[in-house]
Amino acid sequence: MQISNFPVLQMHKSQTAMRASQKDFESAVNQMKLLTKDPGNEMKLKLYALYKQATEGPCNMPKPGMLDLISKAKWDAWSALGSLPKETAKQNYVELVSSLSSSASSSQGKPDADSKQPGYETLVVTSENGITKIMLNRPTKKNAITTQMYQEIMLALEAAAKDDSAITVLTGNGDYYCSGNDLNNFTDIPPGGVEEKAKNSAILLRDFVGCFIDFPKPLIAVVNGPAVGISVTLLGLFDIVYASDRATFHTPFSHLGQSPEGCSSYMFPKIMGSAKAAEMLIFGKKLTAREACAQGLVTEVFPDSTFQKEVWTRLKAYSKLPPNAMRISKQLIRNVEKEKLHAINSEESSVLQGRWLSDECTNAIMNFLSRKAKL
Numbered sequence: 001m002q003i004s005n006f007p008v009l010q011m012h013k014s015q016t017a018m019r020a021s022q023k024d025f026e027s028a029v030n031q032m033k034l035l036t037k038d039p040g041n042e043m044k045l046k047l048y049a050l051y052k053q054a055t056e057g058p059c060n061m062p063k064p065g066m067l068d069l070i071s072k073a074k075w076d077a078w079s080a081l082g083s084l085p086k087e088t089a090k091q092n093y094v095e096l097v098s099s100l101s102s103s104a105s106s107s108q109g110k111p112d113a114d115s116k117q118p119g120y121e122t123l124v125v126t127s128e129n130g131i132t133k134i135m136l137n138r139p140t141k142k143n144a145i146t147t148q149m150y151q152e153i154m155l156a157l158e159a160a161a162k163d164d165s166a167i168t169v170l171t172g173n174g175d176y177y178c179s180g181n182d183l184n185n186f187t188d189i190p191p192g193g194v195e196e197k198a199k200n201s202a203i204l205l206r207d208f209v210g211c212f213i214d215f216p217k218p219l220i221a222v223v224n225g226p227a228v229g230i231s232v233t234l235l236g237l238f239d240i241v242y243a244s245d246r247a248t249f250h251t252p253f254s255h256l257g258q259s260p261e262g263c264s265s266y267m268f269p270k271i272m273g274s275a276k277a278a279e280m281l282i283f284g285k286k287l288t289a290r291e292a293c294a295q296g297l298v299t300e301v302f303p304d305s306t307f308q309k310e311v312w313t314r315l316k317a318y319s320k321l322p323p324n325a326m327r328i329s330k331q332l333i334r335n336v337e338k339e340k341l342h343a344i345n346s347e348e349s350s351v352l353q354g355r356w357l358s359d360e361c362t363n364a365i366m367n368f369l370s371r372k373a374k375l
């Protein structure tokens, strides 16, 4: 095999002016270890040959026997590089790895058109590489959750529970993860009046949170930006919470004349201790991602600039673990408290039903809707 059989090497022959440093080379070698998608045998042979040429120079090993197919393919690939200088081989290796990593990262978070599931108006739901991703998709409204969106999230979770993916991810599109309940939900009053509205909302809330309590597979929150209200309280029911360092966590329930939901009245004190939980749930203290991590609400914080790349690399690796083992482990952890969580969810929903009818709550919502108040 001649060097001309490797178009990618031909392409870079003219670029020898740009030399890769030893550090670039070593970091490309490390980068290869992080690739989660198999680049295929042909590419692996090219990389092998360049690595050998870069580290040992031209191939002077004896040719392996005809029956030792793998060693012979590797020997052929290396020999084909002839007397290519070590420095050029290093450069070509670095560029080849970089092209592989950028094509992998450009597909992260950006689903194939084919994998996008139809039927959702407020979400983008995709399933690929063993991961079902549910993305809140109202970026211009900071992903505030409308009544339709609550229903679509429940449908998406129900479908994800049954599909063949190993893990499920919830994330947001745009600069926010989610700004919580859409406050306009309270303006659509049915013929039965505000009491009926409050009752229906409490039922919807109870069923919605119930789906998170019962979700049978590992559930991961990829918190891409600020999170408010119910999108924060629900985090206590996730198995992993990864956050960008741009994310904040805010539950301004008292400011809104409301009270905690999402089982946070139980989960938050359990996770962070009652004093820290009270500061968030009663006094509406907003936490940075690092504070939320220190208090156990967040699993790990990543720099925003590398957030998507690092998180999806990690999740792709996790999605290859045996799915039944993950499911069984999750259920062992969850089943201990499932009944208790459902009871807490019912109680929180019923208390909120009363709060929604209070003057404190009505005034706070009116203030927001008339743009007098923001968080």
Ligand SMILES: CCCCC/C=C/CC(=O)SCCNC(=O)CCNC(=O)[C@H](O)C(C)(C)COP(=O)(O)OP(=O)(O)OC[C@H]1O[C@@H](n2cnc3c(N)ncnc32)[C@H](O)[C@@H]1OP(=O)(O)O
Pocket: 140, 141, 142, 144, 145, 150, 179, 180, 181, 182, 183, 184, 185, 201, 202, 204, 205, 228, 229, 230, 231, 252, 253, 256, 258, 261, 368, 373, 374, 375
């Ligand atoms: C079935 C019922 C279940 C109920 C469960 C109960 C849950 C409790 C909660 O979730 S409480 C939390 C409720 N959320 C809020 O109070 C947040 C309100 N929003 C804000 O304070 C701000 O919008 C902000 C701080 C999130 C972002 O401020 P910023 O200045 O960056 O951006 P804008 O305010 O201009 O927002 C852009 C547009 O998005 C609309 N919007 C944002 N959040 C909400 C929301 N929660 N509800 C309704 N609309 C929201 C905002 O009005 C802007 O719209 P516009 O461009 O048309 O003006």
